[in-house]
Amino acid sequence: MSIQIILNLLIALMWMFLREGYTASTFIVGFIIGIGLLFLLRRFLPDIFYIVRLYRIFKLFVFIFIKELIMSSVNIVALAYKPKLNVEPGIFKLPVELKSSWEITLLSSLISLTPGTLSVAVAEDQSSIYVHAMDLPDIEESINDIKVTFEKAIMEVTR
Amino acid sequence: MIEIIVSLLILIGTFFTFSGSLGIVRFPDVFNRLHAATKAATLGVAGVLLGAFIFLVFDIGIISGKLILGIFFVLITAPISAHMISRAAYNSGVELTEETRHDQLEKDQSS
Amino acid sequence: MLKEFGNQFLDIALWISFVGVTLSIALLVYRTIKGPTNPDRAVALDAIGVNMMALIGLQAINLATDKLNDVILLSGILLFIGTIAIAKFLEKGVIIDRDHR
């Protein structure tokens, strides 16, 4: 993906050179032309077209991220006003299939945003994330929740 | 009309922000407090800033990229910050609250 | 008519929000001072920063100015850097800086 972005930027810069205009609008035009070129040449590039990926990221962000954020916030707020807190917090180990570190970072961030969970640490071999949950009646259920919602979404984006 | 939307946005935002802070004060240990900070407070500030963004768009006609960027930034960084702090807290030996039931991390480390 | 009501409503909403956010900061200040552990304080300080961004947003509406946007964006960035830095320092050693109560 990064190669595509760099190429796109280079194309935009080339365009600016050619047009001899170093303004933002020239750059934007060049960038759009670059997107077009990259789209046409997408078959020769190693990765899927990055605009597609960007769209997936956006989807991940808007639909999952925001939704989860709102829901978890409501949860927290409810807890915050509860006269007596009777929760059972705890830390559990979440095995992950994701490999690259930035994927794991993304996942742990998402975990942090989901209701009742917060990533505490990543195992040294990156095989699992330790997650703190505000209310942890059943570990397995929590693990499944995360696996179903986030890990799948992230894989969609990155693979 | 816009004023009312803005008003609602900022009121809701404020409510979340305040509630988050209340959580930070009330919850028993640092991890629980982080839950409050990462979720409610972040959402609250996003709401207020969105209100400000809309207000600026309609009141003085400025579409402020910086503000949008600011909102995104907060949203993106909040969980990272939370993760960093919680890791730091755990590694520096902050004790979990007495109600904590499980601690698989400690088990793994001690083995 | 609606415009006028809207403006009045906004004024009241602003006032409530200002006070609300400020009180929220007050709670956080309490937590920063109280601790009891340093990660607690770090959380609270980070949250103060976030609240501050909200407050600046409110002020931007209040003054109807876009001159504060820089401040908001930069606060976000700085806050992140600051929090990461603090977390790093907190993690570096295993000294428990817990207040002796």
Place this chain on the structure above:
Amino acid sequence: MINLIFLPIVLPLLASVIAALLTKKIKITRLFSQITSVVFLIFVGGLAFYIFQNGSIVGQAGGWAAPYGISIVGDPLAILLVLTTNIIGTAAIFYAPRILEEKQERFYFYALYFLLIAGVSGAFMTGDLFNLFVFFEVLLMASYGLIVLGNGKAQLRESFKYVLFNLFSSMLFIVSVAYIYAITGTVNLAHLAERVETVEQQGVLTAVGMILFFVFAVKAAVFPLYYWLPNSYVVPNPVVSALFGALLTKVGIYSIIRVYTLIFVHETAITHSIFIWLAMFTMIFGVIGALSTHNVKLIVTYNIIPAVGFMLMGIGLYTPEAIAGSVYYLMHDMVIKGALFFLIGALVIAAGTKDLRQMSGVIQKYPLLGWVFFIASLILAGVPPFSGFIGKILLLEGGLRQEEFLLVIVALLSSLLILLSMMRIFVYGFWGELMDGLSNERKRIRQLTIPGVVLVGLAIFLGIGAEFVYPQIESISNMLYERTDYISSVLKE
């Protein structure tokens, strides 16, 4: 012509940056610094000559009229002090390579030196109260850098206190500016002088003036605010001590002179009589300090303090001749303190110790050093016909005319004790049986002595040739006393 007035401030800053960049090649840095200093000196000399001939030059930075922009005022007083600063600085630059370790030179001695000169010159020349603060910070920052240069254990310990004291007084400075801005709505000195005339609440203005006085007094090392000075000045390298002793406290005194002749002149019965008392105690405790130690460098350091008392005395007396005395003394003291620190540095290198009890007979091997030191001591004590004498008779005359007999007696007794403290070095350190362990680096000692010789020569000239200098000083003091010249030259429409 007008724009030339910025150069004494801006050029050293430029030189500082260049010196910092050159640092890796130490020989080139040295050469660059030496050439630059001499060139600056010549330039400032020319500028001073022009100003003495043709009157003040006032530059408005960026062309913005006073009081809105920052005025850089090259009045005779300022340019005289800038000139003296450059003279001492140049001497220091030639002294430095012989006394500093190469590491110290490499770690930005020259860059910090030029920064110091920029700050000091700026402080002398600025016509803006807040800008004065900024220049104070520049020179202080440079001094912080210089004082820690070398990183000794005691050095850092004392530097810490030094920085704290100055930091605190800087903060008070800001607060004073705030107060003054509240009352008068301006920060330009000339504009302030004009406005204070019509302030109804003179009382609070006077109190604010006193706070500002204390700000400067900390830097000038007036009783009871000088505690930081002896230890801080004794720990760094002699060349740094010389720069400090000759320049730093003088900036404080200059600021007191400037502000208390230009702005706060309406409650002299209260303020200036406080100064007289403080001057007395400054003299007394300063000489007591000088007598209390066997560390030769500390003796010289302590001797900074009574000199401050003398200068403050003139301000307290607040008559044209007493002010002239202060100004003369100021110039004289810059030169002679520089010289003494240079010489003491050489003495310590020669004897291999700072402890007077362990040295003796140095003059037998290093007669030039001994005799120059002897003459410098006489100059310091105000023995005629040298430079200290001229300032002293003006001050004494001022004191006697104001019937401040106690002050005069204290001043005379402290002069005597200054002489005693210096003569103890001469009698017990230079005289006596040839000590063991005296350095054999004759060439180095001679090179270390020469800057002192030059400055002592200058001090002698300032005394014997007083007729060339005094009329300028007299007109400076009249200008200070009259105020209108300064105000109109800055605020000309």
Place this chain on the structure above:
Amino acid sequence: MEIILTVLASILFSTGIYNLLQKQLLRIIVGTVLISHGAHLFLLTMSQVKRGAPPLLVDDVSSYTDPLPQALILTAIVISFGVTSFLLVLAYRTYTLNKTDNMEEMRGSDYD
């Protein structure tokens, strides 16, 4: 409001000074930081607050807050920052050389 701010600035001064009078390096530096905050606040307060819009030119605004003190504070803040940074490093070096962070133990009259 200016009166309240003056009180606040004075409190900053008082607490700063109290810290300055303590023994440990950290407290002392904290003291200086508080004092400089107080000083900057004085500068802001003394020039009257909330008189008009922020000092950024806008077409339909004619009344602005006094911009000069803001400029001065800005300069002062940056300078304080430089000095504080220096002081922090100095404190660290002082500690490592003198093996104590207690000012009262850093007396002595040995001058190397």
Place this chain on the structure above:
Amino acid sequence: MIFAIFAPLLLAFIIPLLSKWKHKVHTGWLILPIPFAVFLYFLQYVGADFQPQMVSVDWIPSLDIALSFHLDGLSLLFALLISGIGTLVVLYSIYYLDHKEQLGHFYTYLYIFMTAMLGVVLSDNVFGLYAFWEFTSISSFLLIGYWHHRERSRYGALKSMLITVFGGFSLLAGIILLSIVTGTTSIQGMVEQSDVIVNSEYFPFILIFLLLGAFTKSAQFPFHIWLPDAMEAPTPVSAYLHSATMVKAGIYLMARFSPILAGEPYVFIALSLFGLVTLTWGSYMAVRQTDLKGILAYSTISQLGMIMAMLGFGTKVGLFAAVFHILNHATFKGSLFMIAGIVDHETGSRDIRKLGGLFTFMPISATLAIFGTFSMAGVPLPFLNGFYSKEMFFQASLDNTASGAFAETLVTIIPVLAVVGSIFTFIYSMYLFFNTFTGKSQVEELPKHPHEAPKMMLVPPFILVLGVLIIGLFPTIFNESLITHAADAVYGGEANKEIYFWHGLIPAFYMSIAVVVIGAIMYLTKSKWSRIYQVLPGRLSMNRVYDWMVEKSETASQRITNTYMTGSLRQYMVLLLTAITVIVAGVLVKTNGINFDMAETASITTTEVIVTLLIAVAAIATIFARNRIAIILIVGVVGYGLAILFVLYRAPDLALTQLIVETVTVTLFMLCFYHLPNLKKDTSSWFTKSTNVIISVAFGLLMMVVGISAYNSRSFDTIAQYFIDNTYKLGGGDNMVNVILVDFRGIDTLFEVAVLFGAALAIIGMIKLRRNKGAN
């Protein structure tokens, strides 16, 4: 004349070169002509028809300081003594000081002294006089310390310098007052205005200042103590400075101002009282000495006291006798010093207990000594000049008149003291001569085998003794050509003219006889009563006072300095803050500066109040924080709070900067303090804690009161409007703060960056430049 005065000084500059250039020839020979030429120059003025004259060169006209020289009888007398005895002393020194000595130094000091002393006696400008005066002290210091490897020399040098410079500074105050009162710096001008001076309200001060100057220089009791220690100088110096010339500078000063001062009641009391006490005490102490030069030193003190007393009498006879005795004393005392030097030189000892019977070994010296000592003793023989002035002294001591109880008592005591002093003078004179040259010789006890001095070495004392005799035999010649003129100058009019050997059987003659008789008896019975010296001076010795003072100056100043120079930062801060608080508060109250009449203030909103409160709480919380991270973060709260305030008060740029700075600062704090110990509990005493609280609260209150008063004392519109109006028009920007920063006040910003630059350099230096471990 100016050349004559400065010739020795000019020569002094090349003496070091001369002494190196010609090693074979004794430097003394090379430079001997100069003082002699000067002597001849002044000699030409001697004569009955002498008229005073004045030469003047501008020096610092702006300050009325000039090199103006007035040659009148008094100056001439002194100038002749200085150059004449100077010549003899140089000649004498050629034999006294060995080749191997540092002759260059010796003669340089000596010639500097010659010019200085000539300057003192010839200057008409008071400041000129003062300058030369100090130089006599300095050259005396250098000469006493000539053999500086001797501990006693260093001691004596420092002592003489301290006491004489003390007097010099006092003199300076005196002459400045005189010039203020009279509006002139010329002595002649002052003499003309003697009424103005005497009637001035400053007169008591002037008098005290001048007297201190004169008394210290001329070794009057109790300032005499430096003179015996000055004997550590080579003997030619003792003969010259410490007997014939420099010590008479104080006498000269009193004589010079005599036309103004003489006859004033206080002057009479002060001078005659101190003079006579000095005379008596000096002669009394001289008898006790065992060192030849010690005897001579106390003798000099005593004789100076006598002259001082005569100046005090202020009568025609007294003044005349004073002048006359100046000359006489120079001759006989000069010769005696030289003889003492010869004895020292040839026997290796000056200890009178070891000496004796030297007449056989050095008959010429002994003969010369006879004349010297007998003249000094005032033995009534017609060829001894000492007798003449001594008898005039007695005569003068009898005809004083004064009013006032104290002065009247003094008048009756004066003759008694005069006689007592003279008796002791007689005793030590005899003691000096007989114990040295007669009696049993103890040759084996002496370091060297005694023999007569080289001929040329005897010439100078011989010439001086010749002077004693010629003056004694032909007083009139000297009287008319020289002494009269001098006495006129002192008296300020026609002085006494006559010198007779035989006045008839007047009381003075009986007094002289009494002195000789009683003195002889007491000398012979000395061993019977000399135990008195164990009682007096005993502990009363002024030397003890001086030593005590010098020692105290060191120990007491150490103690004082150590009490406050403790190196404690806290203590320094406490003193600083207390001083500022007390003085500023005092000024505020004294000037009615407190102003609580409320000026217009901005509205108060809840938000602002809460934020303000929060900052305050956080600031206070720093005090109670007990761990380092906590305190750093709490400071962060304060900083962020301030940023909020900046936002609320419409200062976006400030808020921005504050945020950046605060964040970086907190990070730096963490970085630097991570490795430092954690905060500890404040274990200081209850007293310390409460002092801290009081001081910090008091200072805060002061800031607050001044702040509120300043705010309420707003008297002008600020210069802000100009910036608002011109930001765009002239500065070309729309952010006023930015435009001010980069344009209107660009210098601020440039040098603000310079501060950061300096900080960076300093920090890099601190981190990178570490001393090698050994140095720490």
